[in-house]
Amino acid sequence: MNTRERTVSAAPANGQRRGGRRFLLATTAAVGALAAGCAGTGHLSAGPARAPASLSASAAPGMRMPASEQTAGPSASALMVCSPEIRKDVTSILAPLKVPTTTTSWTDHLYTCTYQLPTGRLVLSVKESPDPASATxxxxxxxxxxxxxxALTAAQALGNPGYESADGTVVVLKDGKTLRVDATGMPTASGPHQLSRGDLAYEIASDVLGCWNE
Incomplete structure (x- = not known):
């Protein structure tokens, strides 16, 4: 189970404090969904998948992409952010009155999945870069x-470079792909556990990384 050191509005999960800050444990429902849901999704380095018919690809200005990649859709790992597994995690964490609907886009090698929730918008995206230098x-x-x-610690980002903004965005770089979870469109406290925007973004990012690391 992933743990993270941060200040939250809910009571400490284990009633303890370290360094004056509370520890937030990943919610039981989310962890259960993650453990049951990532099988067969493929590792982060999986090859490009065919883009959905509703998406169109275009190379970023000034970026030279191989011809095969100019027409390819998002990779299987990028598509994970809008997969049934992550949708289930979002639903388990937030327990919305209605199952969230999603909209997607694919442009300039950026795959975006927007979760439309009764209380706001949660946006997950993956930027697919052609090489490590471009990704960095x-x-x-x-x-x-x-x-x-x-900056996120190595443990918080599961060994990858990462950072978070004060208003509720978490970004992690792994193997040339930049994962961004933007919870700035959500309330200041969400779900049964009253998660802050930052904690919500981190929980979802952890679930995606957990699937990518399988």
Whole structure:
């Protein structure tokens, strides 16, 4: 079970404090869904999957992409953010009155899945870069765009570079793919556990990374 050190509005999960900050444990429902739901999804390095008919691909300005990649759709790992497994996790964590609907887009090698919830929007995206240097540049540029951020520890990001913004966005870089979970469109406290935007974004990012690491 993943643990994370951060301040939350709910009571401490285990009643203990360390360093003056509370520890948030991943919710039991989310962990159960994750454990049961990632089989057969493929590792992060899985090859490109065919893009859904509703999506169109285009190369980023100034970026040279192999011809085969210019027409390819999102990889199987990118599609994971909108998969039934992650949808189930979102539903388990937030327990909405209505099952969330999703909309997707694929442009400039950025796959985006937006969860439309009764209380707001939760946006998951994966940027697929052609090489490590481009991935790092995108990761760093995004951090600058988000403004004030805090680095995630290696444990928090499951061994990958990552950071979070104060308003509820978590970003993690893994194997040339940049995962972004944006909970800024959600209430300040969500779900039965009254998760802050930052905690919600982290919980979902952890679930996606858990599937990618299988």
């Amino acid at each position: 540049a995108y990761f760093d540029t995004l951090r600058t765009h988000l403004g004030r951020t805090t």
